[in-house]
Amino acid sequence: MTDYEAATAFLGEWGSFQQQVFFLLCLSTVPNGFTGLSIVFLADTPPxxxxxxxxxxxxxxxxxxxxxxxxxxxxxxxxxxxxxxxxxxxxxxxxxxxxxxxxxxxxxxxxxxxxxxxxxxDRSVYISTIVSEWDLVCDDRWKNPLTSSLFFFGVLTGSFISGQLSDRYGRKIVLFVTMAVQTVSTFIQVFSPSWPVFCAVFFVVGVGQISNYVAAFVLGTEILGPRVRIVYSTAGVSLFFGMGYMLLPLFAFFIRDWRMLLLGLTLPGFLYAPLWWYVPESPRWLLSQGRVAEAEAIVRNAAKRNKIEPPQVIFSPLQKELQSDRKKTHNICDLLRSRNIRWISITLWLVWNILTIAYFALSLNTANLYGNAYFNCFLSALVEMPAYTLSWLMFRWCSRRLTLFSTLFMGGLFLLLIQLIPANLISLAITLEMMGKFAVTTAFAIVYAYTAELYPTVLRNTAVGACSMASRIGSIIAPYFIYLRSYSISLPYILMGSLTVLSGLLSLLLPESYGMPLPDTITHMQPFPGCCRKTPYTLTQTTEEEKVAERKSPAVL
Structure with missing residues:
Protein backbone atom coordinates (compact mmCIF):
# COMPACT_ATOMS: atom_id res chain seq x y z
CA MET A 1 0.00 0.00 0.00
CA THR A 2 1.29 3.48 -0.82
CA ASP A 3 2.22 5.96 1.92
CA TYR A 4 -0.87 8.10 1.45
CA GLU A 5 -3.34 5.22 1.37
CA ALA A 6 -1.81 3.66 4.46
CA ALA A 7 -1.85 6.98 6.31
CA THR A 8 -5.52 7.67 5.52
CA ALA A 9 -6.87 4.12 5.84
CA PHE A 10 -8.56 5.04 9.14
CA LEU A 11 -11.07 7.18 7.20
CA GLY A 12 -12.74 4.11 5.72
CA GLU A 13 -14.02 3.79 2.16
CA TRP A 14 -17.57 5.19 2.10
CA GLY A 15 -18.19 7.72 4.83
CA SER A 16 -20.06 11.03 4.55
CA PHE A 17 -16.93 12.76 3.29
CA GLN A 18 -16.35 10.30 0.45
CA GLN A 19 -20.04 10.31 -0.49
CA GLN A 20 -20.04 14.10 -0.74
CA VAL A 21 -16.90 14.17 -2.90
CA PHE A 22 -18.18 11.34 -5.09
CA PHE A 23 -21.58 12.81 -5.93
CA LEU A 24 -20.55 16.46 -6.23
CA LEU A 25 -17.69 15.69 -8.60
CA CYS A 26 -19.92 13.37 -10.62
CA LEU A 27 -22.55 16.11 -10.76
CA SER A 28 -19.97 18.55 -12.15
CA THR A 29 -19.61 16.39 -15.29
CA VAL A 30 -23.28 16.59 -16.33
CA PRO A 31 -22.84 19.81 -18.42
CA ASN A 32 -20.00 18.13 -20.31
CA GLY A 33 -22.49 15.60 -21.65
CA PHE A 34 -24.73 18.10 -23.41
CA THR A 35 -22.08 20.71 -24.24
CA GLY A 36 -19.67 18.35 -25.95
CA LEU A 37 -22.28 16.89 -28.30
CA SER A 38 -24.70 19.80 -28.71
CA ILE A 39 -23.33 20.37 -32.21
CA VAL A 40 -25.42 17.35 -33.32
CA PHE A 41 -28.47 19.63 -33.21
CA LEU A 42 -26.86 23.06 -33.47
CA ALA A 43 -25.32 22.20 -36.84
CA ASP A 44 -27.77 19.68 -38.26
CA THR A 45 -28.54 20.26 -41.94
CA PRO A 46 -32.30 20.41 -42.65
CA PRO A 47 -33.67 19.61 -46.14
CA ASP A 122 -37.56 22.85 -44.30
CA ARG A 123 -38.73 24.26 -40.94
CA SER A 124 -40.75 21.21 -39.87
CA VAL A 125 -37.97 19.90 -37.56
CA TYR A 126 -35.84 22.94 -36.73
CA ILE A 127 -36.78 26.59 -36.50
CA SER A 128 -33.13 27.36 -37.18
CA THR A 129 -29.65 25.86 -36.99
CA ILE A 130 -26.29 27.46 -37.67
CA VAL A 131 -26.47 25.77 -41.09
CA SER A 132 -29.75 27.43 -42.05
CA GLU A 133 -28.75 30.78 -40.53
CA TRP A 134 -25.40 31.07 -42.31
CA ASP A 135 -26.07 28.83 -45.34
CA LEU A 136 -23.40 26.22 -44.60
CA VAL A 137 -24.51 24.06 -47.54
CA CYS A 138 -23.38 23.16 -51.05
CA ASP A 139 -20.09 24.93 -51.76
CA ASP A 140 -19.84 25.93 -48.08
CA ARG A 141 -20.81 22.54 -46.62
CA TRP A 142 -17.15 21.97 -45.65
CA LYS A 143 -17.69 24.52 -42.90
CA ASN A 144 -20.06 22.18 -41.05
CA PRO A 145 -17.50 19.49 -40.08
CA LEU A 146 -14.92 22.24 -39.57
CA THR A 147 -17.16 23.72 -36.85
CA SER A 148 -16.90 20.51 -34.83
CA SER A 149 -13.18 20.20 -35.56
CA LEU A 150 -12.52 23.71 -34.22
CA PHE A 151 -14.31 22.75 -31.00
CA PHE A 152 -12.02 19.74 -30.71
CA PHE A 153 -9.02 21.95 -31.42
CA GLY A 154 -10.10 23.79 -28.28
CA VAL A 155 -10.34 20.46 -26.47
CA LEU A 156 -6.80 19.66 -27.62
CA THR A 157 -5.56 23.01 -26.33
CA GLY A 158 -7.36 22.55 -23.02
CA SER A 159 -5.88 19.08 -22.63
CA PHE A 160 -2.41 20.49 -23.21
CA ILE A 161 -2.54 23.37 -20.72
CA SER A 162 -4.98 22.19 -18.03
CA GLY A 163 -3.07 19.08 -17.00
CA GLN A 164 0.14 20.98 -16.35
CA LEU A 165 -1.72 23.82 -14.64
CA SER A 166 -3.55 21.33 -12.44
CA ASP A 167 -0.35 19.52 -11.45
CA ARG A 168 1.26 22.87 -10.64
CA TYR A 169 -1.54 24.93 -9.06
CA GLY A 170 -3.99 22.28 -7.86
CA ARG A 171 -6.91 20.22 -9.07
CA LYS A 172 -9.64 22.25 -7.41
CA ILE A 173 -8.81 25.71 -8.74
CA VAL A 174 -8.41 24.43 -12.31
CA LEU A 175 -11.72 22.56 -12.02
CA PHE A 176 -13.72 25.64 -11.07
CA VAL A 177 -11.93 28.14 -13.30
CA THR A 178 -12.49 25.97 -16.36
CA MET A 179 -16.12 25.31 -15.41
CA ALA A 180 -16.59 29.08 -15.41
CA VAL A 181 -14.83 29.36 -18.78
CA GLN A 182 -17.11 26.74 -20.31
CA THR A 183 -20.32 28.29 -18.94
CA VAL A 184 -19.52 31.93 -19.74
CA SER A 185 -18.19 31.21 -23.24
CA THR A 186 -21.27 29.12 -24.09
CA PHE A 187 -23.44 32.02 -22.98
CA ILE A 188 -21.45 34.42 -25.20
CA GLN A 189 -21.87 32.00 -28.09
CA VAL A 190 -25.62 32.60 -28.03
CA PHE A 191 -25.02 36.12 -29.40
CA SER A 192 -22.65 35.11 -32.24
CA PRO A 193 -23.25 37.45 -35.22
CA SER A 194 -21.46 35.23 -37.75
CA TRP A 195 -20.06 31.75 -38.31
CA PRO A 196 -16.40 32.77 -37.70
CA VAL A 197 -17.34 34.33 -34.34
CA PHE A 198 -19.36 31.26 -33.41
CA CYS A 199 -16.37 29.02 -34.17
CA ALA A 200 -13.93 31.24 -32.26
CA VAL A 201 -16.08 31.09 -29.12
CA PHE A 202 -16.74 27.38 -29.66
CA PHE A 203 -12.98 26.85 -29.51
CA VAL A 204 -12.94 28.43 -26.03
CA VAL A 205 -15.87 26.24 -24.98
CA GLY A 206 -13.79 23.22 -25.96
CA VAL A 207 -10.87 24.44 -23.83
CA GLY A 208 -13.08 24.65 -20.75
CA GLN A 209 -15.07 21.49 -21.46
CA ILE A 210 -12.21 19.01 -21.37
CA SER A 211 -10.24 20.86 -18.69
CA ASN A 212 -12.91 20.65 -16.00
CA TYR A 213 -13.73 17.04 -16.90
CA VAL A 214 -10.11 15.86 -16.52
CA ALA A 215 -9.63 17.91 -13.34
CA ALA A 216 -12.76 16.40 -11.76
CA PHE A 217 -11.74 12.92 -12.86
CA VAL A 218 -8.26 13.13 -11.35
CA LEU A 219 -9.45 14.92 -8.19
CA GLY A 220 -11.91 12.15 -7.36
CA THR A 221 -9.39 9.44 -8.26
CA GLU A 222 -6.88 10.85 -5.78
CA ILE A 223 -9.26 11.54 -2.89
CA LEU A 224 -11.32 8.35 -2.91
CA GLY A 225 -10.17 4.97 -1.60
CA PRO A 226 -9.21 2.06 -3.86
CA ARG A 227 -12.65 0.39 -4.13
CA VAL A 228 -14.69 3.58 -4.46
CA ARG A 229 -12.08 4.95 -6.87
CA ILE A 230 -12.85 2.14 -9.30
CA VAL A 231 -16.58 2.91 -9.20
CA TYR A 232 -15.94 6.64 -9.56
CA SER A 233 -13.43 6.48 -12.41
CA THR A 234 -15.45 4.02 -14.50
CA ALA A 235 -19.18 4.18 -13.80
CA GLY A 236 -19.44 7.33 -11.64
CA VAL A 237 -18.29 10.25 -13.80
CA SER A 238 -19.26 8.40 -16.96
CA LEU A 239 -22.87 7.78 -15.90
CA PHE A 240 -23.35 11.43 -15.00
CA PHE A 241 -21.77 12.44 -18.31
CA GLY A 242 -24.23 10.06 -19.97
CA MET A 243 -27.10 11.69 -18.08
CA GLY A 244 -26.07 15.02 -19.57
CA TYR A 245 -25.90 13.42 -23.00
CA MET A 246 -29.42 12.00 -22.54
CA LEU A 247 -30.71 15.43 -21.55
CA LEU A 248 -29.43 16.92 -24.82
CA PRO A 249 -32.10 15.48 -27.17
CA LEU A 250 -34.79 16.33 -24.60
CA PHE A 251 -33.66 19.97 -24.52
CA ALA A 252 -33.38 20.01 -28.32
CA PHE A 253 -36.83 18.45 -28.82
CA PHE A 254 -38.54 21.28 -26.93
CA ILE A 255 -36.22 24.09 -28.05
CA ARG A 256 -35.94 24.08 -31.85
CA ASP A 257 -34.03 27.38 -32.29
CA TRP A 258 -30.25 26.99 -31.97
CA ARG A 259 -29.70 30.22 -30.00
CA MET A 260 -32.38 29.43 -27.45
CA LEU A 261 -31.13 25.85 -27.21
CA LEU A 262 -27.63 27.09 -26.36
CA LEU A 263 -29.09 29.43 -23.77
CA GLY A 264 -31.00 26.56 -22.18
CA LEU A 265 -27.85 24.44 -22.05
CA THR A 266 -25.88 27.30 -20.48
CA LEU A 267 -28.07 28.09 -17.49
CA PRO A 268 -27.36 24.89 -15.46
CA GLY A 269 -23.66 25.76 -15.45
CA PHE A 270 -24.26 28.79 -13.23
CA LEU A 271 -25.66 26.52 -10.51
CA TYR A 272 -22.26 24.92 -9.86
CA ALA A 273 -20.57 27.93 -8.25
CA PRO A 274 -21.59 26.94 -4.65
CA LEU A 275 -19.73 23.63 -5.03
CA TRP A 276 -16.47 25.51 -4.35
CA TRP A 277 -17.20 25.39 -0.61
CA TYR A 278 -17.97 21.66 -0.60
CA VAL A 279 -15.30 20.14 -2.86
CA PRO A 280 -11.83 19.90 -1.22
CA GLU A 281 -8.39 20.00 -2.80
CA SER A 282 -6.60 16.68 -3.27
CA PRO A 283 -4.59 15.88 -0.09
CA ARG A 284 -2.45 13.55 -2.17
CA TRP A 285 -1.51 16.44 -4.48
CA LEU A 286 -0.87 18.75 -1.51
CA LEU A 287 1.54 16.20 -0.08
CA SER A 288 3.36 15.93 -3.41
CA GLN A 289 3.86 19.71 -3.20
CA GLY A 290 5.16 19.57 0.37
CA ARG A 291 2.04 21.33 1.74
CA VAL A 292 1.61 18.80 4.53
CA ALA A 293 -0.31 21.03 6.97
CA GLU A 294 -3.04 21.72 4.40
CA ALA A 295 -3.27 18.02 3.54
CA GLU A 296 -3.61 17.10 7.22
CA ALA A 297 -6.31 19.72 7.73
CA ILE A 298 -8.41 18.22 4.90
CA VAL A 299 -7.92 14.68 6.21
CA ARG A 300 -8.86 15.71 9.77
CA ASN A 301 -11.97 17.45 8.45
CA ALA A 302 -12.83 14.28 6.54
CA ALA A 303 -12.44 12.26 9.75
CA LYS A 304 -14.76 14.70 11.53
CA ARG A 305 -17.35 14.33 8.73
CA ASN A 306 -17.10 10.54 9.01
CA LYS A 307 -17.30 10.74 12.84
CA ILE A 308 -13.90 9.08 13.21
CA GLU A 309 -11.17 10.09 15.64
CA PRO A 310 -7.97 10.63 13.63
CA PRO A 311 -4.58 9.51 15.01
CA GLN A 312 -2.40 12.19 16.60
CA VAL A 313 0.17 11.71 13.83
CA ILE A 314 -1.33 11.21 10.38
CA PHE A 315 1.78 11.68 8.27
CA SER A 316 4.99 10.63 10.03
CA PRO A 317 7.94 13.07 10.09
CA LEU A 318 9.99 10.88 7.77
CA GLN A 319 7.04 10.54 5.41
CA LYS A 320 6.69 14.33 5.35
CA GLU A 321 10.33 14.56 4.37
CA LEU A 322 9.83 11.99 1.62
CA GLN A 323 6.79 13.79 0.32
CA SER A 324 8.70 17.07 0.38
CA ASP A 325 11.40 15.45 -1.75
CA ARG A 326 8.71 14.69 -4.33
CA LYS A 327 7.96 18.38 -4.69
CA LYS A 328 10.13 18.57 -7.80
CA THR A 329 8.14 20.18 -10.61
CA HIS A 330 7.21 17.84 -13.43
CA ASN A 331 5.92 18.70 -16.88
CA ILE A 332 4.71 17.02 -20.03
CA CYS A 333 8.30 16.33 -21.16
CA ASP A 334 8.62 13.81 -18.31
CA LEU A 335 6.15 11.59 -20.15
CA LEU A 336 8.86 10.89 -22.72
CA ARG A 337 12.02 11.22 -20.63
CA SER A 338 12.71 7.59 -19.69
CA ARG A 339 12.36 4.55 -21.92
CA ASN A 340 9.66 2.88 -19.81
CA ILE A 341 7.31 5.84 -19.46
CA ARG A 342 7.93 6.84 -23.08
CA TRP A 343 6.63 3.52 -24.50
CA ILE A 344 3.63 3.54 -22.15
CA SER A 345 2.78 7.10 -23.21
CA ILE A 346 3.14 6.50 -26.96
CA THR A 347 1.01 3.35 -26.85
CA LEU A 348 -1.70 5.05 -24.80
CA TRP A 349 -1.72 8.06 -27.14
CA LEU A 350 -2.35 5.81 -30.13
CA VAL A 351 -5.10 3.85 -28.35
CA TRP A 352 -6.80 7.03 -27.11
CA ASN A 353 -6.59 8.60 -30.55
CA ILE A 354 -8.28 5.74 -32.40
CA LEU A 355 -10.85 5.25 -29.64
CA THR A 356 -11.82 8.90 -29.82
CA ILE A 357 -12.33 8.72 -33.59
CA ALA A 358 -14.81 5.88 -33.16
CA TYR A 359 -16.66 7.39 -30.19
CA PHE A 360 -17.21 10.87 -31.60
CA ALA A 361 -17.83 9.75 -35.18
CA LEU A 362 -20.58 7.42 -33.97
CA SER A 363 -22.00 10.10 -31.64
CA LEU A 364 -22.03 12.79 -34.33
CA ASN A 365 -23.54 10.39 -36.87
CA THR A 366 -26.88 10.05 -35.04
CA ALA A 367 -28.43 12.89 -37.06
CA ASN A 368 -27.69 10.96 -40.27
CA LEU A 369 -29.39 7.72 -39.21
CA TYR A 370 -32.81 6.83 -40.56
CA GLY A 371 -35.73 7.82 -38.37
CA ASN A 372 -36.22 10.61 -35.85
CA ALA A 373 -32.99 12.51 -35.06
CA TYR A 374 -34.04 13.16 -31.45
CA PHE A 375 -34.85 9.52 -30.79
CA ASN A 376 -31.62 8.33 -32.43
CA CYS A 377 -29.57 10.72 -30.30
CA PHE A 378 -31.40 9.62 -27.15
CA LEU A 379 -30.84 5.97 -28.10
CA SER A 380 -27.14 6.65 -28.66
CA ALA A 381 -26.95 8.21 -25.19
CA LEU A 382 -29.05 5.47 -23.62
CA VAL A 383 -26.74 2.65 -24.74
CA GLU A 384 -23.92 4.40 -22.89
CA MET A 385 -25.56 3.86 -19.49
CA PRO A 386 -25.25 0.04 -19.40
CA ALA A 387 -21.85 0.43 -21.07
CA TYR A 388 -20.58 2.49 -18.14
CA THR A 389 -22.04 -0.01 -15.68
CA LEU A 390 -20.31 -2.85 -17.51
CA SER A 391 -17.02 -0.92 -17.48
CA TRP A 392 -17.20 -0.75 -13.68
CA LEU A 393 -17.96 -4.47 -13.35
CA MET A 394 -15.13 -5.43 -15.70
CA PHE A 395 -12.73 -2.99 -14.08
CA ARG A 396 -13.61 -4.30 -10.64
CA TRP A 397 -12.93 -7.96 -11.27
CA CYS A 398 -11.04 -8.33 -14.56
CA SER A 399 -7.61 -7.67 -16.03
CA ARG A 400 -7.32 -4.06 -17.22
CA ARG A 401 -5.40 -4.99 -20.34
CA LEU A 402 -7.71 -7.81 -21.44
CA THR A 403 -10.80 -5.74 -20.63
CA LEU A 404 -9.65 -2.88 -22.85
CA PHE A 405 -8.64 -5.26 -25.62
CA SER A 406 -11.92 -7.18 -25.64
CA THR A 407 -14.15 -4.08 -25.75
CA LEU A 408 -12.10 -2.42 -28.50
CA PHE A 409 -11.92 -5.58 -30.58
CA MET A 410 -15.67 -6.25 -30.31
CA GLY A 411 -16.51 -2.63 -31.07
CA GLY A 412 -14.43 -2.71 -34.23
CA LEU A 413 -15.94 -6.04 -35.28
CA PHE A 414 -19.51 -4.71 -34.96
CA LEU A 415 -18.65 -1.70 -37.12
CA LEU A 416 -17.05 -3.88 -39.80
CA LEU A 417 -20.16 -6.08 -39.94
CA ILE A 418 -22.42 -3.12 -40.80
CA GLN A 419 -21.24 -3.04 -44.41
CA LEU A 420 -22.43 -6.64 -44.86
CA ILE A 421 -26.05 -5.80 -43.97
CA PRO A 422 -28.44 -5.48 -46.96
CA ALA A 423 -29.73 -1.96 -47.60
CA ASN A 424 -33.33 -2.93 -46.78
CA LEU A 425 -32.44 -4.12 -43.24
CA ILE A 426 -32.07 -0.65 -41.79
CA SER A 427 -33.05 -1.61 -38.24
CA LEU A 428 -30.38 -4.34 -38.13
CA ALA A 429 -27.71 -1.91 -39.35
CA ILE A 430 -28.69 0.61 -36.66
CA THR A 431 -28.64 -2.17 -34.04
CA LEU A 432 -25.08 -3.13 -35.03
CA GLU A 433 -24.03 0.53 -34.92
CA MET A 434 -25.47 0.90 -31.42
CA MET A 435 -23.71 -2.31 -30.33
CA GLY A 436 -20.48 -0.85 -31.68
CA LYS A 437 -21.19 2.37 -29.80
CA PHE A 438 -21.84 0.31 -26.65
CA ALA A 439 -18.48 -1.47 -26.88
CA VAL A 440 -16.55 1.69 -27.76
CA THR A 441 -18.16 3.59 -24.88
CA THR A 442 -17.23 0.81 -22.46
CA ALA A 443 -13.63 1.01 -23.68
CA PHE A 444 -13.65 4.81 -23.33
CA ALA A 445 -14.67 4.59 -19.67
CA ILE A 446 -12.05 1.92 -19.02
CA VAL A 447 -9.16 3.73 -20.71
CA TYR A 448 -9.62 6.83 -18.52
CA ALA A 449 -9.40 4.81 -15.31
CA TYR A 450 -6.64 2.56 -16.67
CA THR A 451 -4.51 5.56 -17.62
CA ALA A 452 -4.95 7.14 -14.18
CA GLU A 453 -3.75 3.89 -12.58
CA LEU A 454 -0.64 3.63 -14.74
CA TYR A 455 0.77 7.10 -14.01
CA PRO A 456 2.06 8.46 -10.66
CA THR A 457 0.58 11.27 -8.57
CA VAL A 458 3.29 13.75 -9.57
CA LEU A 459 2.32 13.33 -13.24
CA ARG A 460 -1.20 11.93 -13.18
CA ASN A 461 -3.15 15.01 -14.22
CA THR A 462 -0.52 15.93 -16.80
CA ALA A 463 -0.55 12.36 -18.16
CA VAL A 464 -4.35 12.07 -18.41
CA GLY A 465 -4.43 15.53 -19.97
CA ALA A 466 -1.69 14.56 -22.44
CA CYS A 467 -3.56 11.38 -23.43
CA SER A 468 -6.70 13.44 -23.87
CA MET A 469 -4.69 15.98 -25.89
CA ALA A 470 -3.22 13.29 -28.15
CA SER A 471 -6.67 11.81 -28.71
CA ARG A 472 -7.97 15.16 -29.95
CA ILE A 473 -6.32 14.53 -33.29
CA GLY A 474 -8.90 11.78 -33.57
CA SER A 475 -11.78 13.97 -32.43
CA ILE A 476 -10.72 16.72 -34.84
CA ILE A 477 -10.88 14.40 -37.84
CA ALA A 478 -13.93 12.43 -36.59
CA PRO A 479 -16.43 14.86 -38.25
CA TYR A 480 -14.72 14.20 -41.58
CA PHE A 481 -15.31 10.47 -41.17
CA ILE A 482 -19.00 11.35 -41.23
CA TYR A 483 -18.36 13.63 -44.21
CA LEU A 484 -17.16 10.54 -46.14
CA ARG A 485 -20.78 9.35 -46.17
CA SER A 486 -21.36 11.65 -49.14
CA TYR A 487 -19.03 9.40 -51.15
CA SER A 488 -19.80 5.99 -49.67
CA ILE A 489 -21.99 5.01 -46.74
CA SER A 490 -19.80 1.98 -45.95
CA LEU A 491 -16.44 3.79 -46.02
CA PRO A 492 -16.67 5.41 -42.54
CA TYR A 493 -17.59 2.07 -40.93
CA ILE A 494 -14.77 0.21 -42.68
CA LEU A 495 -12.20 2.79 -41.54
CA MET A 496 -13.53 3.07 -37.98
CA GLY A 497 -13.88 -0.69 -37.57
CA SER A 498 -10.38 -1.46 -38.84
CA LEU A 499 -8.75 1.22 -36.69
CA THR A 500 -10.66 0.15 -33.58
CA VAL A 501 -9.57 -3.48 -33.98
CA LEU A 502 -5.99 -2.25 -34.40
CA SER A 503 -6.19 -0.19 -31.20
CA GLY A 504 -7.41 -3.30 -29.35
CA LEU A 505 -4.30 -5.18 -30.43
CA LEU A 506 -2.11 -2.24 -29.38
CA SER A 507 -3.65 -2.26 -25.91
CA LEU A 508 -2.18 -5.73 -25.30
CA LEU A 509 1.27 -4.09 -25.17
CA LEU A 510 0.40 -2.08 -22.04
CA PRO A 511 1.43 -3.20 -18.53
CA GLU A 512 -1.16 -4.66 -16.17
CA SER A 513 -2.32 -2.48 -13.27
CA TYR A 514 -5.00 -4.73 -11.76
CA GLY A 515 -4.25 -5.32 -8.07
CA MET A 516 -1.43 -2.75 -8.08
CA PRO A 517 -1.33 0.30 -5.77
CA LEU A 518 -1.75 3.77 -7.20
CA PRO A 519 1.86 4.92 -7.86
CA ASP A 520 3.06 8.14 -6.25
CA THR A 521 6.39 8.62 -8.06
CA ILE A 522 7.77 7.72 -11.48
CA THR A 523 9.86 4.92 -9.96
CA HIS A 524 6.66 3.22 -8.77
CA MET A 525 5.28 2.82 -12.32
CA GLN A 526 4.74 -0.62 -13.81
CA PRO A 527 7.25 -1.66 -16.52
CA PHE A 528 6.33 -1.70 -20.19
CA PRO A 529 6.53 -5.37 -21.33
CA GLY A 530 9.73 -6.08 -23.22
CA CYS A 531 11.09 -2.61 -22.56
CA CYS A 532 12.08 -2.47 -18.93
CA ARG A 533 13.22 -5.25 -16.61
CA LYS A 534 12.48 -3.30 -13.46
CA THR A 535 10.70 -5.26 -10.74
CA PRO A 536 7.08 -4.07 -10.59
CA TYR A 537 5.93 -2.07 -7.59
CA THR A 538 3.30 -4.47 -6.25
CA LEU A 539 1.05 -4.68 -3.27
CA THR A 540 3.29 -7.28 -1.64
CA GLN A 541 6.57 -5.45 -2.15
CA THR A 542 8.07 -2.69 -0.05
CA THR A 543 9.96 0.23 -1.55
CA GLU A 544 13.24 1.44 -0.12
CA GLU A 545 11.47 4.54 1.19
CA GLU A 546 8.99 2.38 3.13
CA LYS A 547 11.77 0.17 4.54
CA VAL A 548 13.59 3.23 5.86
CA ALA A 549 10.33 4.57 7.31
CA GLU A 550 9.62 1.30 9.12
CA ARG A 551 13.10 1.23 10.69
CA LYS A 552 13.22 4.86 11.81
CA SER A 553 9.64 5.74 12.72
CA PRO A 554 7.33 3.82 15.06
CA ALA A 555 4.37 5.98 14.06
CA VAL A 556 1.48 4.31 12.31
CA LEU A 557 1.17 5.57 8.76
Missing part, protein backbone atom coordinates in the same frame (compact mmCIF):
# COMPACT_ATOMS: atom_id res chain seq x y z
CA UNK A 48 -33.04 22.58 -48.41
CA UNK A 49 -33.39 23.73 -52.02
CA UNK A 50 -32.73 26.81 -54.12
CA UNK A 51 -34.87 29.90 -53.71
CA UNK A 52 -36.92 30.84 -56.74
CA UNK A 53 -37.71 34.55 -56.22
CA UNK A 54 -41.41 35.44 -56.10
CA UNK A 55 -40.93 38.34 -58.53
CA UNK A 56 -39.89 35.97 -61.34
CA UNK A 57 -42.86 35.55 -63.69
CA UNK A 58 -43.48 31.79 -63.81
CA UNK A 59 -46.58 29.68 -64.21
CA UNK A 60 -47.45 27.30 -61.39
CA UNK A 61 -46.26 24.35 -63.51
CA UNK A 62 -42.82 25.87 -64.12
CA UNK A 63 -42.45 27.09 -60.52
CA UNK A 64 -43.18 23.58 -59.27
CA UNK A 65 -40.61 22.14 -61.67
CA UNK A 66 -37.91 24.80 -61.31
CA UNK A 67 -35.72 22.51 -59.16
CA UNK A 68 -34.16 19.54 -61.03
CA UNK A 69 -34.36 16.03 -59.65
CA UNK A 70 -31.12 14.26 -58.70
CA UNK A 71 -30.39 10.74 -57.53
CA UNK A 72 -29.85 10.51 -53.78
CA UNK A 73 -26.52 8.88 -52.87
CA UNK A 74 -28.09 7.07 -49.91
CA UNK A 75 -31.43 5.75 -51.09
CA UNK A 76 -31.03 5.99 -54.87
CA UNK A 77 -34.35 7.85 -55.14
CA UNK A 78 -34.84 10.96 -57.27
CA UNK A 79 -35.09 13.99 -54.99
CA UNK A 80 -35.10 17.77 -55.59
CA UNK A 81 -31.58 19.11 -55.98
CA UNK A 82 -30.10 20.82 -52.93
CA UNK A 83 -27.61 22.98 -54.80
CA UNK A 84 -28.98 23.64 -58.30
CA UNK A 85 -32.01 25.03 -60.07
CA UNK A 86 -32.91 25.37 -63.71
CA UNK A 87 -31.61 28.57 -65.23
CA UNK A 88 -34.29 31.14 -64.47
CA UNK A 89 -33.84 33.09 -67.71
CA UNK A 90 -34.60 30.00 -69.76
CA UNK A 91 -37.55 28.66 -67.77
CA UNK A 92 -39.07 32.18 -67.61
CA UNK A 93 -38.86 32.29 -71.40
CA UNK A 94 -40.57 28.89 -71.65
CA UNK A 95 -43.26 30.02 -69.20
CA UNK A 96 -44.01 33.21 -71.13
CA UNK A 97 -44.35 31.22 -74.36
CA UNK A 98 -46.90 28.89 -72.72
CA UNK A 99 -44.72 25.76 -72.99
CA UNK A 100 -45.20 22.96 -70.43
CA UNK A 101 -42.34 21.27 -68.56
CA UNK A 102 -41.85 17.63 -69.56
CA UNK A 103 -44.40 17.97 -72.36
CA UNK A 104 -43.20 20.72 -74.66
CA UNK A 105 -39.74 21.01 -73.11
CA UNK A 106 -37.37 18.16 -72.27
CA UNK A 107 -36.11 19.18 -68.85
CA UNK A 108 -32.85 17.26 -69.30
CA UNK A 109 -31.86 19.80 -71.97
CA UNK A 110 -32.52 22.87 -69.79
CA UNK A 111 -29.26 24.35 -68.40
CA UNK A 112 -28.77 24.56 -64.63
CA UNK A 113 -27.32 27.16 -62.30
CA UNK A 114 -26.42 27.42 -58.62
CA UNK A 115 -28.58 28.85 -55.88
CA UNK A 116 -27.83 32.45 -56.76
CA UNK A 117 -30.64 33.78 -54.55
CA UNK A 118 -29.96 31.58 -51.54
CA UNK A 119 -31.80 28.60 -50.11
CA UNK A 120 -35.10 27.70 -48.57
CA UNK A 121 -35.03 25.33 -45.60
Missing amino acids: HWCVVPAHVNLTAAWRNNSIPLEEDNHSGDLLPSKCHRYKLVDIQSFSERGLLPGVDVNLSNVPKEGCLDGWEY
